[in-house]
Amino acid sequence: MVMRIGAERAAVSALFLANGLMIGSWAPKLAVLIHRLEISEGTAGLVVLCLGLGSLVIMPVFGAMTARVGSRRAVCLAGLLAAPTLLLITMAPGLVGVAISVFLFGGLLGGMDIAMNANAVAFERARCRAIMSSCHGFWSLGGVIGSGLGGVVLAAWGEVAHAVLITVLFLAILALALPRTQADRPASDVQRPPVRLPRDPLPYVLGFVALCCMVPEGAILDWGTVYLQRELGASLALAGWAFAACAATMAIVRFVGDMLRQRFGAVGMMRVSAIVAICGLVVAGSASGPLGAIAGFGLAGIGIANLVPIVISAAGNLPGMAHGVGLSIVTVMGYSGILLAPGSIGYLAERMSFSFIYLGLGGLLLVPLLLSGLMRSASLNAGEPDALGASGSAQGVDHAA
CATH class of the missing domain: 1.20.1250.20 (MFS general substrate transporter like domains)
Structure with a gap:
């Protein structure tokens, strides 16, 4: 076993x-x-x-x-x-x-x-x-x-x-x-939830949270190097570390994120991650030199790392909904943030500084912070204080099966 x-x-x-x-x-x-x-x-x-x-x-x-x-x-x-x-x-x-x-x-x-x-x-x-x-x-x-x-x-x-x-x-x-791979058996035709766009607003709200989490990541990927060169006077070699710092900390933290979520619960993890990411973007946006901005992007990566995985887990565990439907809505809405970020930020950068933009993106992450309570369905231990009672019993059935 x-x-x-x-x-x-x-x-x-x-x-x-x-x-x-x-x-x-x-x-x-x-x-x-x-x-x-x-x-x-x-x-x-x-x-x-x-x-x-x-x-x-x-x-x-x-x-x-x-x-x-x-x-x-x-x-x-x-x-x-x-x-x-x-x-x-x-x-x-x-x-x-x-x-x-x-x-x-x-x-x-x-x-x-x-x-x-x-x-x-x-x-x-x-x-x-x-x-x-x-x-x-x-x-x-x-x-x-x-x-x-x-x-x-x-x-x-x-x-x-x-x-x-x-x-x-x-x-x-x-x-x-x-x-x-894990063999997941869909429900019978009688029990199976209908595959259609749900009327429940919750998956769309979770999708909007995912979008708000992914826009800052896309902004660092596409424009971090330009910000360091244009506004902070970094060389190309140094400016390349803008996203590298974020990506490196994201990868490292993701490998310990499950242990932290298992220990502290999805809601608590979401709140701490959002706060850390906001602090990182504030540091990057207010930096007076390239090294400070790189450090800020690295700190932001620590926070951003587990935001989307938690939202995806929450979407996949929404009660009374086929998890493929919830995941599809949240993933498509979230990835649209990656698509929207490059063009939108390029447009804004012609009218304001990148420094101000990154500070504003820190404000965007107030959305997952304020809506972190919606991540309860991503908590996997029935005894967790932030776990839904209904989901706890459902998990017990899944585990027994």
Whole structure:
């Protein structure tokens, strides 16, 4: 039994690693596409938009599939369909073909994202054990490997070899992980909640919380380097540490986030994380030099790390709702924050300083702080003071089953 639980946990973690590997491999590939297709940065921006649009269109499909047939079958289909998409991008002969391939790449990996998060939720519900934060830690690790390995392989062996290598690694991880994932059995047709947009406002509120949590992360990723260079006089080499500091602390803290959530409860963890993230953004926005801003972004990463995993767990455990539906709403709304952040902040940066923008983003995180009480369904111990009584008994049934 212990070995089976360990294998199931390792399997879902491996899925996050594989997904992050593919997404991370996209980062160095964009520069190669610009050169191969001889397109401008503006046109390249439209290609990137296709990736986001693919996610927004296809993710709800896999959310519904997860609710109807279970996350295990959904993640198998999404992963296998996503496997050749990096090769498709590489082999596509023109801009239109690349755009369509990027749309599928973003959409199918987004669909896998929905299903693997649901599988992690299924594990948490069945075992009453938090794993969501560490799963997202493995996603971050996969992103670092994909980005770092991708740059080296692209430079040494070229675009085709890079796509083949990443695809083989992705398929190898899937082959090891998919047979061992948590088997979640959907309810019978009589008991199964209907798969439709719910009338209950709670999943949409949780989606808005996720959006508020992800916008600051996207702002640091896309504009942190520009802020350090333009307003704080940093060199390019030093400015590159803006997001690196945030990403590094996020990855580290995510690997201990489950233990902290298990010990202190989802609500308490959400409050502390939001406060730390707000403090980090205030430090970064009010810094007088690049080192202070980098330290602020690193502190912000500590807080941001566990905000989204907690919201996802809460969405996946909403009582009386198929967890694929709740996850789909929250994930799509949350990822729209990543899509909205670059353009919106670029527009604002033409009219005000980045310093003021980052201070304002600290204010945006007051939303998850003030609504942290809605995260009770992410608490996994029935005896926790912030756990819902109803969810506690439901978890007991899942555990006994």
